[in-house]
Amino acid sequence: xxxxxxxxxxxxxxxxxxxxxxxxxxxxxxxxxxxxxxxxxxxxxxxxxxxxxxxxxxxxxxxxxxxxxxxxxxxxxxxxxxxxxxxxxxxxxxxxxxxxxxxxxxxxxxxxxx
Amino acid sequence: xxxxxxxxxxxxxxxxxxxxxxxxxxxxxxxxxxxxxxxxxxxxxxxxxxxxxxxxxxxxxxxxxxxxxxxxxxxxxxxxxxxxxxxxxxxxxxxxxxxxxxxxxxxxxxx
Numbered sequence: 094x095x096x097x098x099x100x101x102x103x104x105x106x107x108x109x110x111x112x113x114x115x116x117x118x119x120x121x122x123x124x125x126x127x128x129x130x131x132x133x134x135x136x137x138x139x140x141x142x143x144x145x146x147x148x149x150x151x152x153x154x155x156x157x158x159x160x161x162x163x164x165x166x167x168x169x170x171x172x173x174x175x176x177x178x179x180x181x182x183x184x185x186x187x188x189x190x191x192x193x194x195x196x197x198x199x200x201x202x203x204x205x206x207x
Numbered sequence: 208x209x210x211x212x213x214x215x216x217x218x219x220x221x222x223x224x225x226x227x228x229x230x231x232x233x234x235x236x237x238x239x240x241x242x243x244x245x246x247x248x249x250x251x252x253x254x255x256x257x258x259x260x261x262x263x264x265x266x267x268x269x270x271x272x273x274x275x276x277x278x279x280x281x282x283x284x285x286x287x288x289x290x291x292x293x294x295x296x297x298x299x300x301x302x303x304x305x306x307x308x309x310x311x312x313x314x315x316x317x318x
Contacts, residue, residue: 097250126305126306128306135310136245136251136294136308138306141305149305182248186251186306192300192301193239193256193300196253196306198243198250198251199250200249200250
C-alpha cells in the first residue's frame with residue numbers, strides 16, 4: 094500500500110540554525126499538509142498546500158516557516174532560524190484530488206533543538 | 208477547537224470488541240466523521256470515515272446515529288497492537304480541509 098515517507102526520522106539542530114524536513118507524499122496526491130505535535134500535546138495543523146501555493150496556514154506558521162514542492166515528488170518544510178520551542182514531531186500528510194478522502198500521514202520527523 | 212468529545216481513556220480485554228464513543232452534536236450536514244489512531248511515536252493512521260450510513264472496512268466499523276450527533280468506532284476483536292490514542296474528527300467535504308485533532312481516547316488493550 095502506498096505510504097507517505099519522511100526523512101530524517103530524527104533531526105538534532107542547534108538553536109538559530111536552519112532546518113529542512115522532507116516528505117515524499119503518495120504518488121498522484123495533490124494536497125499536502127504539515128502538522129506538528131509537541132511532546133504530550135495534541136497534533137496541530139501548520140499549513141496546507143495545493144497547486145504550488147499555500148491554501149491555509151495556522152498562527153504557528155509564521156515568517157520563520159516556509160514550504161516548497163521543489164520537484165514532482167518532494168514536499169519540504171523549512172524553519173529558517175530554529176527556536177527551542179520548535180522541538181516537536183513534525184508530520185507530513187497528503188490527500189488525493191477526490192473529495193471526501195482521508196489524509197494519509199507519514200511517521201514523522203522528531204526535531205530536537207539544542 | 209475540535210468539534211468532538213471523547214472519553215480520555217478506555218480499557219478493553221484482548222479478543223473482545225472495543226467500542227469507542229464520540230459526541231459531535233454540532234456537526235453540519237456536509238461534515239464527515241473520520242477516525243484516526245496514533246500508536247506511540249508514529250503518525251496518525253486513518254481508520255474509517257462516514258457521513259450518515261454505517262461503514263465497515265477491514266479495520267473497523269463505524270456506527271453513526273440517525274441524528275448524526277454521535278458515533279461509535281468498533282474494533283471487533285481487539286489485539287494488543289490496537290493499543291493507541293483514537294481520534295474522532297469532524298471534517299468538511301472540502302478537498303483541502305485541515306484536520307483539527309482533539310485529545311482523543313487512549314485505548315488500553317488488556318491481555
